[in-house]
Amino acid sequence: MANKLLITGSVAYDCIETPLAKADYILGGSASYAALAASFFAPTCMASIVGNDFKESDVARLKARGIDLSSLVIDSSRPTFFWRGKYHDNFNSRETLDIKLNVFEDYKPSLADGAKDANFVLLGNISPAVQRAALEAVAKPSFVILDTMDLWINIANAELKGIIPRADILILNDSEAKLLAGTRNIIGAGDVLLKLGAKSVIIKTGEYGAMLFHKDGFFVIPAFPVRALHDPTGAGDSFAGALAGSLAGSGDTSFKAIKNAMIAGAATASLTVESFSCYKLEETGIEEINRRIRLIKQYSQL
Amino acid sequence: MANKLLITGSVAYDCIETPLAKADYILGGSASYAALAASFFAPTCMASIVGNDFKESDVARLKARGIDLSSLVIDSSRPTFFWRGKYHDNFNSRETLDIKLNVFEDYKPSLADGAKDANFVLLGNISPAVQRAALEAVAKPSFVILDTMDLWINIANAELKGIIPRADILILNDSEAKLLAGTRNIIGAGDVLLKLGAKSVIIKTGEYGAMLFHKDGFFVIPAFPVRALHDPTGAGDSFAGALAGSLAGSGDTSFKAIKNAMIAGAATASLTVESFSCYKLEETGIEEINRRIRLIKQYSQL
Numbered sequence: 258m259a260n261k262l263l264i265t266g267s268v269a270y271d272c273i274e275t276p277l278a279k280a281d282y283i284l285g286g287s288a289s290y291a292a293l294a295a296s297f298f299a300p301t302c303m304a305s306i307v308g309n310d311f312k313e314s315d316v317a318r319l320k321a322r323g324i325d326l327s328s329l330v331i332d333s334s335r336p337t338f339f340w341r342g343k344y345h346d347n348f349n350s351r352e353t354l355d356i357k358l359n360v361f362e363d364y365k366p367s368l369a370d371g372a373k374d375a376n377f378v379l380l381g382n383i384s385p386a387v388q389r390a391a392l393e394a395v396a397k398p399s400f401v402i403l404d405t406m407d408l409w410i411n412i413a414n415a416e417l418k419g420i421i422p423r424a425d426i427l428i429l430n431d432s433e434a435k436l437l438a439g440t441r442n443i444i445g446a447g448d449v450l451l452k453l454g455a456k457s458v459i460i461k462t463g464e465y466g467a468m469l470f471h472k473d474g475f476f477v478i479p480a481f482p483v484r485a486l487h488d489p490t491g492a493g494d495s496f497a498g499a500l501a502g503s504l505a506g507s508g509d510t511s512f513k514a515i516k517n518a519m520i521a522g523a524a525t526a527s528l529t530v531e532s533f534s535c536y537k538l539e540e541t542g543i544e545e546i547n548r549r550i551r552l553i554k555q556y557s558q559l
Numbered sequence: 560m561a562n563k564l565l566i567t568g569s570v571a572y573d574c575i576e577t578p579l580a581k582a583d584y585i586l587g588g589s590a591s592y593a594a595l596a597a598s599f600f601a602p603t604c605m606a607s608i609v610g611n612d613f614k615e616s617d618v619a620r621l622k623a624r625g626i627d628l629s630s631l632v633i634d635s636s637r638p639t640f641f642w643r644g645k646y647h648d649n650f651n652s653r654e655t656l657d658i659k660l661n662v663f664e665d666y667k668p669s670l671a672d673g674a675k676d677a678n679f680v681l682l683g684n685i686s687p688a689v690q691r692a693a694l695e696a697v698a699k700p701s702f703v704i705l706d707t708m709d710l711w712i713n714i715a716n717a718e719l720k721g722i723i724p725r726a727d728i729l730i731l732n733d734s735e736a737k738l739l740a741g742t743r744n745i746i747g748a749g750d751v752l753l754k755l756g757a758k759s760v761i762i763k764t765g766e767y768g769a770m771l772f773h774k775d776g777f778f779v780i781p782a783f784p785v786r787a788l789h790d791p792t793g794a795g796d797s798f799a800g801a802l803a804g805s806l807a808g809s810g811d812t813s814f815k816a817i818k819n820a821m822i823a824g825a826a827t828a829s830l831t832v833e834s835f836s837c838y839k840l841e842e843t844g845i846e847e848i849n850r851r852i853r854l855i856k857q858y859s860q861l
Contacts, residue, residue, distance in 0.1 A: 347743040349743065441648075442786075442788065443766060444766075444784040462767055464744075464745055465768070466781075474858070476859070477859050478859075482777060484747060517861065554861070555776065556776070556779050557778070557779050558861065559815070559856070
């Protein structure tokens with residue numbers, strides 16, 4: 258029987274301005290990016306919440322990718338989570354101009370029956386409280402991937418550290434890893450984070466790639482060389498989603514399988530950043546993902 | 560017959576303060592770091608100049624590594640090139656506190672007969688004028704590696720661009736690559752730099768590794784994961800020296816050979832940064848370099 262992947266996190270409407278273009282009210286949020294990415298690799302359910310402004314066309318986009326939305330709550334009293342952001346200085350800095358929690362103000366994840374038996378779980382970037390509740394609603398999670406961001410490291414540090422020991426893989430970017438570990442050296446940060454109790458740690462290094470700290474060893478992949486950066490939003494969520502999907506799809510969670518899943522994550526994330534939202538990823542699909550997986554191997558294997 | 564590698568660049572006395580320790584009047588400069596690194600891989604001659612304060616013990620160190628010093632000029636009228644620097648913010652920024660050109664004020668490289676027939680040439684970081692003069696003194700250079708730094712990009716841009724077409728490999732770090740290319744995207748920078756006429760371009764990305772832009776393809780290596788950073792000075796020079804030595808040592812300058820030489824460069828540079836000057840590199844030698852080469856492969860190969 259195929260493994261089932263449950264993904265929780267935010268579903269959002271984003272208004273984004275980059276040095277190249279702007280887009281209004283496009284589908285975003287960690288769960289959207291992650292589920293769309295994962296859907297190319299494994300049966301995926303999404304547990305999250307949207308509001309009274311959520312568009313039928315966005316429901317259709319998620320359904321078109323076969324994503325199980327039976328655990329996606331629709332709260333008709335309020336709008337969807339909203340984020341407005343702007344990239345400056347040729348994408349090197351990002352500013353949040355507006356953020357409205359809306360439906361997330363008191364969201365408690367609840368799972369439909371078809372999601373409770375998921376064996377792979379991706380706790381996408383959202384508050385550790387929501388992540389914990391989602392995890393506890395899964396009957397027998399066999400492999401758990403935990404993503405987070407600087408906000409939760411700063412304002413919910415104890416709660417975050419409380420769920421890290423449940424993670425088979427903890428994913429952070431380099432600045433978050435250094436912040437959580439309290440060190441300025443990235444390798445030292447990986448060593449410290451393993452001691453927080455995650456079975457393995459992946460530190461994403463943006464345009465450089467990602468590093469894996471695992472009991473069986475250390476591993477590094479390069480990023481796919483993106484020449485047409487359009488919008489970096491969701492790159493990390495897509496990486497995590499494709500990684501989780503790749504592991505769930507094969508059911509292999511060995512050191513070697515995690516290495517290959519990282520390459521799938523990098524290939525998928527490189528498509529996400531070449532358009533707003535996941536438009537290019539959805540349009541090009543698995544054939545282009547697989548081509549980029551082969552290229553990343555070619556670019557890093559002797 | 561073995562290939563002979565000629566290295567030009569600076570020989571300096573450095574006074575260095577790091578967040579961990581300080582050292583006074585230690586052997587530094589691009590040619591010293593590069594030649595000591597290269598000496599583990601190929602017969603190496605050094606073309607540079609030192610002053611009336613140059614210590615016998617430092618001559619002995621270079622000779623102990625078999626480095627041919629017949630093109631190292633001793634100017635008894637002035638002191639050796641001097642640099643005083645300090646690392647701040649846990650090694651994340653470097654400040655030059657004092658710099659004295661001394662013997663380099665009017666240095667024109669001249670080569671001893673035994674160096675003129677070198678077939679591999681590393682133009683280590685020094686003014687493009689000195690690099691050009693050294694290159695022109697070599698009878699038949701068959702493979703040329705060109706290193707530089709932001710200073711020359713800023714104050715000797717035209718001269719630098721004049722010699723780039725002579726380079727089989729142009730080496731820069733990521734910020735220098737972006738500065739010279741006039742772009743903020745590292746991949747875009749590699750594309751632009753190839754158009755300046757170098758046959759291939761290596762962009763060093765510090766703790767992340769290095770990227771190769773070559774007509775036969777793109778390649779990325781990770782850095783060796785250094786847990787005991789002591790002094791980053793000379794990392795780039797050591798990388799370039801070991802890369803040049805590795806290519807000269809085998810005589811193979813194919814795409815595949817350059818990939819392997821980059822790994823040799825990264826392994827050697829990781830030893831340089833674990834002590835002041837090259838003390839640890841000289842002490843541990845080829846056995847530890849080879850162990851780190853194997854580890855870098857293990858950390859990056861599926």
